[in-house]
Amino acid sequence: MIRHQVRRPRGLRAGMYVAITALLSSAGLLLAPATLAAQDGAGDLGFVLNTYSFLVWGVLVMWMCAGFTMLEAGSVRSKNASVICMKNIGLYAIAGLAYYIIGYGIMYTDVGSVIGSLDFFYGPSAEEVALLGGDQGAAAAVVENGHAVMSDWFFQMVFVATTASIVSGALAERVKLWAFFAFTAVLTAFVYPIVGAWTWGEGWLYQMGFTDFAGSTIVHSTGGWAALAGALVVGPRWGKFRRDGSIKATPPSNIPVVTLGVFILWMGWFGFNGGSQLALAGVADAVAMSNILVNTNLAAAAGVITALCTSRPILGRVDLFATLNGAISGMVAITAGPNIDNPLWAILIGAVGSLVCMVGLKVLEARRIDDVVGAVPAHLFAGIWGTLATCIAAGGNFVTQLVGVLSVGAFAFSVSWILWMVLDRVMGVRVSRSVESIGQDAAELGLDAYPEFVLMVDPDEDDDFRDAG
Amino acid sequence: MIRHQVRRPRGLRAGMYVAITALLSSAGLLLAPATLAAQDGAGDLGFVLNTYSFLVWGVLVMWMCAGFTMLEAGSVRSKNASVICMKNIGLYAIAGLAYYIIGYGIMYTDVGSVIGSLDFFYGPSAEEVALLGGDQGAAAAVVENGHAVMSDWFFQMVFVATTASIVSGALAERVKLWAFFAFTAVLTAFVYPIVGAWTWGEGWLYQMGFTDFAGSTIVHSTGGWAALAGALVVGPRWGKFRRDGSIKATPPSNIPVVTLGVFILWMGWFGFNGGSQLALAGVADAVAMSNILVNTNLAAAAGVITALCTSRPILGRVDLFATLNGAISGMVAITAGPNIDNPLWAILIGAVGSLVCMVGLKVLEARRIDDVVGAVPAHLFAGIWGTLATCIAAGGNFVTQLVGVLSVGAFAFSVSWILWMVLDRVMGVRVSRSVESIGQDAAELGLDAYPEFVLMVDPDEDDDFRDAG
Amino acid sequence: MIRHQVRRPRGLRAGMYVAITALLSSAGLLLAPATLAAQDGAGDLGFVLNTYSFLVWGVLVMWMCAGFTMLEAGSVRSKNASVICMKNIGLYAIAGLAYYIIGYGIMYTDVGSVIGSLDFFYGPSAEEVALLGGDQGAAAAVVENGHAVMSDWFFQMVFVATTASIVSGALAERVKLWAFFAFTAVLTAFVYPIVGAWTWGEGWLYQMGFTDFAGSTIVHSTGGWAALAGALVVGPRWGKFRRDGSIKATPPSNIPVVTLGVFILWMGWFGFNGGSQLALAGVADAVAMSNILVNTNLAAAAGVITALCTSRPILGRVDLFATLNGAISGMVAITAGPNIDNPLWAILIGAVGSLVCMVGLKVLEARRIDDVVGAVPAHLFAGIWGTLATCIAAGGNFVTQLVGVLSVGAFAFSVSWILWMVLDRVMGVRVSRSVESIGQDAAELGLDAYPEFVLMVDPDEDDDFRDAG
Numbered sequence A, B, C: 001m002i003r004h005q006v007r008r009p010r011g012l013r014a015g016m017y018v019a020i021t022a023l024l025s026s027a028g029l030l031l032a033p034a035t036l037a038a039q040d041g042a043g044d045l046g047f048v049l050n051t052y053s054f055l056v057w058g059v060l061v062m063w064m065c066a067g068f069t070m071l072e073a074g075s076v077r078s079k080n081a082s083v084i085c086m087k088n089i090g091l092y093a094i095a096g097l098a099y100y101i102i103g104y105g106i107m108y109t110d111v112g113s114v115i116g117s118l119d120f121f122y123g124p125s126a127e128e129v130a131l132l133g134g135d136q137g138a139a140a141a142v143v144e145n146g147h148a149v150m151s152d153w154f155f156q157m158v159f160v161a162t163t164a165s166i167v168s169g170a171l172a173e174r175v176k177l178w179a180f181f182a183f184t185a186v187l188t189a190f191v192y193p194i195v196g197a198w199t200w201g202e203g204w205l206y207q208m209g210f211t212d213f214a215g216s217t218i219v220h221s222t223g224g225w226a227a228l229a230g231a232l233v234v235g236p237r238w239g240k241f242r243r244d245g246s247i248k249a250t251p252p253s254n255i256p257v258v259t260l261g262v263f264i265l266w267m268g269w270f271g272f273n274g275g276s277q278l279a280l281a282g283v284a285d286a287v288a289m290s291n292i293l294v295n296t297n298l299a300a301a302a303g304v305i306t307a308l309c310t311s312r313p314i315l316g317r318v319d320l321f322a323t324l325n326g327a328i329s330g331m332v333a334i335t336a337g338p339n340i341d342n343p344l345w346a347i348l349i350g351a352v353g354s355l356v357c358m359v360g361l362k363v364l365e366a367r368r369i370d371d372v373v374g375a376v377p378a379h380l381f382a383g384i385w386g387t388l389a390t391c392i393a394a395g396g397n398f399v400t401q402l403v404g405v406l407s408v409g410a411f412a413f414s415v416s417w418i419l420w421m422v423l424d425r426v427m428g429v430r431v432s433r434s435v436e437s438i439g440q441d442a443a444e445l446g447l448d449a450y451p452e453f454v455l456m457v458d459p460d461e462d463d464d465f466r467d468a469g
Helices: A016-031 A036-075 A078-109 A126-132 A136-144 A149-170 A177-198 A204-208 A216-234 A255-277 A283-315 A320-334 A343-366 A375-394 A398-426 A433-438 A440-445 B016-031 B036-075 B078-109 B126-132 B136-144 B149-170 B177-198 B204-208 B216-234 B255-277 B283-315 B320-334 B343-366 B375-394 B398-426 B433-438 B440-445 C016-031 C036-075 C078-109 C126-132 C136-144 C149-170 C177-198 C204-208 C216-234 C255-277 C283-315 C320-334 C343-366 C375-394 C398-426 C433-438 C440-445
Strands: none
Touching: A036 A078, A036 A136, A036 A149, A036 A255, A036 B036, A036 B255, A036 B283, A036 C036, A078 A149, A078 A177, A078 A440, A078 B255, A078 B283, A078 B320, A126 A136, A126 B283, A136 B283, A149 A177, A149 A216, A149 A255, A149 A375, A149 B283, A177 A204, A177 A216, A177 A398, A177 A440, A204 A398, A216 A320, A216 A375, A216 A398, A255 A283, A255 A320, A255 C036, A255 C078, A283 A320, A283 A343, A283 C036, A283 C078, A283 C126, A283 C136, A283 C149, A320 A343, A320 A375, A320 C078, A343 A375, A375 A398, A433 A440, B036 B078, B036 B136, B036 B149, B036 B255, B036 C036, B036 C255, B036 C283, B078 B149, B078 B177, B078 B440, B078 C255, B078 C283, B078 C320, B126 B136, B126 C283, B136 C283, B149 B177, B149 B216, B149 B255, B149 B375, B149 C283, B177 B204, B177 B216, B177 B398, B177 B440, B204 B398, B216 B320, B216 B375, B216 B398, B255 B283, B255 B320, B283 B320, B283 B343, B320 B343, B320 B375, B343 B375, B375 B398, B433 B440, C036 C078, C036 C136, C036 C149, C036 C255, C078 C149, C078 C177, C078 C440, C126 C136, C149 C177, C149 C216, C149 C255, C149 C375, C177 C204, C177 C216, C177 C398, C177 C440, C204 C398, C216 C320, C216 C375, C216 C398, C255 C283, C255 C320, C283 C320, C283 C343, C320 C343, C320 C375, C343 C375, C375 C398, C433 C440
């Protein structure tokens, strides 16, 4: 059993760390034992840098949870803002525990398998414990792993939380708090880890050559499929889609908070994509990481400008919300291949990602699917585009990429759909019409988000809940 | 006089940096002078990594001040939100200057002493100044210190600010702006540094074997004791505790802002605990730092889930505010020993910390002590639990830990209480009833936090201030 | 053509990286080829650290854009908060693309020139592409550059965005969205890069000995001059300056959001100034970076306390907004020389910067220049003070510094003024009185910032727009 497996999505750079170590060893042989210290020093510092990279970038990815929370809390109506905060702090906690107890084991401890292994309670390696206990002899075995075991766990854990965050936004304002938490537990303990086992865990998709550098499909589309399944089962908010075919606008209740959320996501994405280089010890790692941050930024910028310039023809006005989602969908799209050499590709991929998101939003609305923050267009549709675009930009195999997209989609969507249906039977996934009318904050938590501010009365509310009688 | 003393709370890892250096030196002797360069390179890079770790993690701890600010600004009623922002930006500035002029000198320049030394205006070492001035010969002496002098100062300074931040939340909505600032200056220049001198400054508690890795007692309980003393002297808000024994609910005025604050604290805590490893140069440091971040996260997550599941039986409803405080109290509890090997301990310590916080809140309320944000239960009570739990999890001496908790408590509480009493005589610590009724924003700053939003009239206000005449 | 030029504002430390490399090489000659690996390892890690420093600190500088956004969104009246969010997300995107396509080429690819070169679409070096493509032979040439090419680009790009952010705040509430974007494109593609070419690009000001470590003049004053020119051309908000000589107070609409913005800026500034050391490979770099963070923090703290204590005599009340701007102007002032040895200088420079800002605000108001957030006093006036103060503190040439301040000012102000005038002719830079009365959110975006909150009616509004007919 390989306990300390790390995902290695890039064929290109594979073996570099090993090669450097080997080179150092051969030099060591010539001068042994006198230079051993210096040589260990170099290897040690490489280990330190790899580990530190996971930790620093991982903290930024954790920060994305705050970004999703702000984006969602500002996007929902005031009467549901407390509950969405609760869902987000709760999902991050649940994701962390579920991935610790079960998820990481499924994803990485049985490398190359189809559904992973039930290897519970991942923890530091025996060598690491020995080293921390004062056994210097364990250092060599620890260093051989390339990075501290738990630094990789930490970095992978924050990715799981991202997947769950995508779901909460799409289903806001009507999914029950506890049903959402139950879904989150299964998503982060099993669904995402199994997708991960197929790919970063070197399972069958990895072996086919499927490539998804930081998770356009593995993270964002998986979350998007789960959200789409939920949106179908839970159904749209009352009054969103009217009998006359018109659609009720539900503008964000707090624009500065939404904007803050997008800036947080933009900042955190540097960790998401940059840390996915998975190493910092070598020159090539540092170069690649730099390119990754630049490409991520350019894709987001291109997404913003595309939405800025095209939202009027597509959506009927210069749309701030579409512009903010332009940044997100641009980054989702580049996430499958942020390490491409030519930044012009990043601009193109990001711009198209933003277009895909805007058009996707129209398509969803036409199908009467209610997605409060546009999570499905931004994360699923742009994620599919990005995964396919990678092979256009970097020369992979289109069919393989398509197989990856479809198989992850089929699995994530169908399992999520079944899960939502089961939860609906067991506990109900949708709040009652009266709760939806009052707002989940007052009904489920007894805590308004802005208890002192006088709020407008929604003029359509009676219409929205006419049948609620 | 040792100017560049760094705290070393762990016996285990002590001497590791020295050992590596020694190893490199011995190798150097065999090959001298040819390998000197390579060997210096390794030592240099270790120095760089130690320093950089202090800086990056220190920035995250500074960011916690924004977290406290948001948590508190969203928790108080709108009429006091500007003043709490002023208190927090002010306390961070005061703490920084006070610690520069006096505090750090007390804490670290007279190592092993009881009350530190009055060594003012800490600054770069002479060797560092020489090196920056172009004297390459000074490099060896600089490197010998293990890290840049001011990087440690920076990291310690942001900890002082945390202590002061804890106080502002508990006393919100009624403590006078300038009285609070005066207290902050003394707390950060003298009280906290003296506690620090006893412990991280290798004073008598350190020599007894007291262990508190990142400051459950030294930082959080000290702040909590100061807050408790203040709450007793300042007294509860008018109307909080009614004559009929009932307690007035004072819900947060802005939930998304509170939630943001907690996410910021969660993010910053990775720096708080991770940076407290105090070094990054060695493999063991990197491994320990990884475990620390993971344990910190798991403790917070366990605190969240515990509050989520038990707030209904304990507090009467599924409580968002308790859940958010669950994250904080979980992290406070693990802060004394985040470097334990087995993550399961972190989950247990965090979960119990959250319970301690919830029960503690009830106890405080029963004693008619008014703590606006629950700072005393979250930082003091959970901090005591964490300091004692460390020796359960990692096998220290329970009696020593208890002596540390009690002596820090006796000192911090009594000095704080005297100080609050003196301030009350000199300048008054409590705003007048009319100021409290109007709100501190309008009365003390002439600046409402949300001047354009129409606010609800508090229906109990007349009752609350009935005696105000 | 030197493609990978990095700015080197410090004479002192020049050649240190080269010296270390040379030292390692000489050692390598004695032991060649056996120690080559170890020696390359050291050089490689230096390259990695330099690169990583650019990336991590660069991310913090990017985060400053969120800080400006929050500061501005909370400072404007609610009816203009959505548009200011749009301007800020848009300017960051535009700055990134403009600097990629044109700006960086002007600033750095024709080193020592007067107006830079039109070298479009900056990207990774050929050696880096070869290395990433698997050509290990390219590694040496890559390492020779000292850092990854795009890591420097990333760090420089986020500085451009800062310059543009300064403008948006000053002109808030009345400048047209698209005129602002057009100005931003030219500012970031040409104006700032030409100033940069004169200085960090080793042009004529650099050759004269002008020193501006992290950009008090180059970044902050350039932005301030552009804002001042804009404020003059666009004119004050209706009703701001009344016929009777009185000035209408326009308090911030959301104080917690403003405060959050300032904390974000404070946090990000550690990256702004710390990263401007431009290297992390050497001991002197790490020492300097530590001093820089400490000085930046002390200058900000001194700015806060100065405003706290003097805002009552200067502005008539203890002023939160002035206190928050005290932090900013303190940091702007120290930005020209944050690497001074004695922290007391930082305190003095920051304190005076805060005074300059407060007095400057009075001067601007007396001249009936409307600057919504005080950007011109905080960034331009304090920036001038800081640039001159540097030579007082560190012993530079006052005349040279003055020449730098004046020539950058003459260029940035006059070009910006012409540009604003041209834009006014071409598309108009000012919204109509009716749009200003309704608010830009409803008029330009059709999206209120807080659509559900009931807002106060501005009692002066009729007066303000009396002539609007």
